Amino acid sequence: MIETQEVISEKTVLIGVITQHQDEKKANEYLDELAFLTFxxxxxxxxRFLQKLDRPNPKTFIGSGKLEDVKAFIEGNEIGTxxxxxxxxxxxxxxxxKVLNCKILDRTNLILDIFAKRAQTSSAKTQVELAQYEYLLPRLTRMWTHLDKQKGGIGMRGPGETEIETDRRIIRDKISLLKKKLQTIDKQMAVQRKNRGKLVRVALVGYTNVGKSTLMNLISKSEVFAENKLFATLDTTVRKVVVKNVPFLLTDTVGFIRKLPTQLVESFKSxxxxxxxxxxxxxxxxxSHPNFEDHITSVNKILDEIDSSNKPTIMVFNKIDAYTHEVIDEDDLVTEKTKAHYTLEDWEKTWMNDLEKNACFISAANKENILIFKDTLYDSVIKIHSKIFPYNNFLY
Incomplete structure (x- = not known):
């Protein structure tokens, strides 16, 4: 186990690019998120280092001159990663x-490392291990020299080996074994889902660190781990919940993120x-997050990838207690009102006027508007139950 003090003291530099597909504002937003991932x-x-390029350099991602700047900073400030x-x-x-002569990680490797750190159950650990090996396979020659567990630090958590392995066949065999293990886990989980009885299934989805676990704890009165860090919840939690007189199953799922590694989407199938x-x-x-609309788009994209974008959905806008907006002076006749100036009331009108969506504005932490959310959830579950189980309705 890595000592906490060692991990906290690991100094890093973050590197991104500004391209025709990613302007400076967006690039800085991604680096903000990368900083949170690093923390x-x-x-x-x-x-942080940012460089404007038409496209990332195919050889070194950033230009050779900028790479030399990064090297000079790393050497002058004892940066390890x-x-x-x-x-x-x-x-x-x-x-x-070859140029920087230090540990090099990319966004995918960093996310995989956090997943390795968060995984608790055998299922989650297996899924993370599979994703890591699939990521490492094409990078095998470079990576094995870094997988000595004694070195520790970010990006070094599992799968790990005590000696260098360069035989790709061995890794492919491990991937094959992990996939077979996951097939067994998938079958077990499928049986568990079948055995849950005829109850409506409700899944909490959303970007990472939006408060899903806090809401889960509030509604189900359970103790799901919740923390102000990305991917605090990795293992799926299912609870039987009763709102008013209606029972249903509530599932807390892993949070999504922009640029989610494809290896994770595949390995986390179950x-x-x-x-x-x-x-x-x-x-x-x-x-309260300034990029929450981008987060909605990212989540919807992943839902579309797993054929779940057309399901009945309740939009729950959480953390209203932390929401802030820019204020326009009453005498200001020049400044044009944009979304940055929207009050919560403005956002409520925007979303609640969409008749195809149910929308609630709450604070799970402060238990604000929770009764409104429960009423909305109750109505939705009743509606779905009567359609799915027309001959097995409870007394409403």
Whole structure:
């Protein structure tokens, strides 16, 4: 086990690019998120580097001059790790490492590392391990020299080996074994879902760190782990919940994120099956986050990828207690009102005027408007139950 003090003291630099598909504002937003990911993994971001390019350099991601600037800073400030905001190709990893001569991580590797840190159950650990091996396979020559567990630090948590392995066949065999293990887990989970009886299934979905677990604890009166860090919840939790006189199953799922590694979407199939098989989705949004609309788009994109975007959905805008907006002076006749100036009332009108969506504005932490949310949830569950089980209705 890595000592907490060692992890906290690991200094890092963050590196991103401004391209025709990602302007400076968006690039900085991604680096903000990368900084939070780094903090969650146990690192301390010391400096950021951004470069404007038509597209990332195919050899070194950023230009050679900027890479030299990064090298000089790393050597002058005893930085141990450089983290890039996009997934690097095996060739880019090799070329960058030759120049910087330090540990190199990309966004995918960092997210996989956090998942390895958070995994608790055998199912989650197996899914993370599979995703890590699939990520490592094309990078095998470079990576094995770093998998000595004694070195520790961000990006070094599992699968890990005590000696260098360079035989790709061995890794492919491990991947094959892990996939077979997951097939067994998938079958077990499918049986568990069948054995839950004829109850409506409700799944909490949303971006990472939006308050799903806090809401789960509030509604189900359970003790699901909740923390102000990304991916605090990794293992799926299912609870039987009763609102008024209506029982249903409520599932808390892993949070989504922009640029979610494809390896995780594939390996976490059994976890995402809880979303696929849900009758109702509760899409939780952190309305206090300045990019919450982008988060909604990212979640909807992943839901579309797993064929779950057309399910009945309740939009729950959480953390209204932390929401702030820019204020326009009454005498200001020049400034045009934008979404940055929207009050909560403005957002409520925007979303509640959409007749196809149920929307609630709450604070799970302060238990604000929870009764309104419960009423909305109750109405939705009743409606779905009467359609799915017309001959098995309870007394309403």
């Amino acid at each position: 969650t993994a146990g690192g301390v971001p010391v400096k 450089a983290i890039f905001d996009d997934e690097l190709s095996p060739a880019q990893l090799r070329n960058i490492e 976890t995402l099956d809880e979303v696929r098989e849900a009758d109702l989705l509760v899409h939780v949004v952190d309305i």
